[in-house]
Amino acid sequence: MPTITLSGVVKNYVSGHAAVKDLDLTIPDGSFTCLLGPSGCGKTTTLRMIAGLEQPTRGEITVGDRVLDSVERGVYVPPEKRDMGLVFQNYALWPHLTVRGNTEFGLRMRKVPAERRRARAKEALEKVRVADCMDRYPSQLSGGQQQRVALARMLAVDPDVLLLDEPLSNLDARLRLEMRTELKRIHDETGATVVFVTHDQMEAMTMATHIAVMCDGELQQVAPPMEMYERPANRFVAEFVGSPPMNMVPAEQAGLASSLQRFAEKRGGFGPAGCFGVRPEALRLAPAGGAVPDTAWSEDAVVETVLPTGPSWTVGLRAHDTRMFAITHEDPGAGPGDALRCWARPEHLHLFGEDGVRTAAWDEAVTPVREGAK
C-alpha cells in the first residue's frame, strides 16, 4: 500500500486567496487519516490536490515512489490515472443509471467481465446496506441512500487509496454512527489508505488512526487521536479537539498555584498572556469552601447551567471572567447561581505559552520545579 507525501505544497486560487500554505504532510500507508479543521481551513483543497482535481501552486505530491505532482519538475498526473477512489459530499451519481448501473460504472470502465462486475457491485451495495435498492434510479433514493451508493461505487473498484470528503454528512445520526463503524471495518478489511475530510472532531476521533488538524491553510499537528487529545500541540488543537472544548484559564487569574507560575516562568514561555488548560472531564466539583487535595489547583466558581445528557451532566461554570465546563458522572446537586469549588489534579493541567504553543503538562513540569527548589 502506498504512502502519500505532500512536500511544501502551496495552493493559491486565482482570486489570490492562499488556501493551503506550505504543507508538509505524510499520510502513512494503510492509515485512516482524517483532515480535520473548521470550515475554510483548506481540507477539501488538500484532498482535491491529492485526487488531481486541483493542481498545487508549488510543491510536490507523491504516492509511494510515484510523483503525481511536481510544479518544479513540471509533473502532473490527471485524476483518472491516479488509481484513487473518490467520494465527495455531492456524490454525483449518474441520474440515467440505476443503483446497480452506477455501482458497476467504474468496473465497466476497467473492462471487468459482466458476471464479475455484477457480483462485485452486489457485494459493495450489501456492505453499505442498499442492496435492496439495486434497481432504483438515484432520484428515487433519499440523500442518505445516494451517499451510500456513492460509497458502494467506490468500494466496488477496490482502490488502494480512498479519498472521502464528508461522505456521511447527509446521513441521520444513527446511520452516521453505523456507517462510521462500517467504514472502519472496511478499512481494516481492505488495508487501503484512507484520507477522510471532516470538520467533526468526534468523527475524526472515532475513526482515524491519524488526525491532521488544519487551521487557516496551515497544518497544526498530526498525531493518533488519543495522543492529540492528551498532548495537543497548541491552544487551537486543544480547543478544537474535544467537546466541550478544553477549559482555558488565563495565567493571571487569581488562584493560580504559585508553583505552576514558577515552573512556567522557568520555561520562559508562559508570560502574562499564557494560560493553562484542563479538560472538562478532569475538572472536579466540590462544595464551596470544601476540601480539595493539597496538590490540586482550585478555584471558586458559580454554576451557570446544568445540562443532563443521560449518562453524565455537563455543568457550565464561571470563575472570575472565565467560563468553564465540567463533565460529571454524578448528579452535581447544584443549579444556576450556586457557588462551588472546582479543582483539578496537577497531572491534568496543560500549560500554553503566550504564543499558544503547549509548553508542557504538569507531570512533565513538576520535575524541573522540584529540581529548581533543591
Ligand SMILES: Nc1ncnc2c1ncn2[C@@H]1O[C@H](COP(=O)(O)OP(=O)(O)OP(=O)(O)O)[C@@H](O)[C@H]1O
Ligand atoms: N475555487 C476556488 N476559488 C477561490 N477560492 C477558493 C476556491 N475553493 C476554495 N476556496 C477558498 O479556499 C479556502 C479553503 O477552502 P476549502 O474548501 O479547502 O476549505 P475546507 O476546510 O474544506 O472548508 P469546508 O469544511 O467548508 O468545506 C476557503 O477560504 C475557500 O473560500
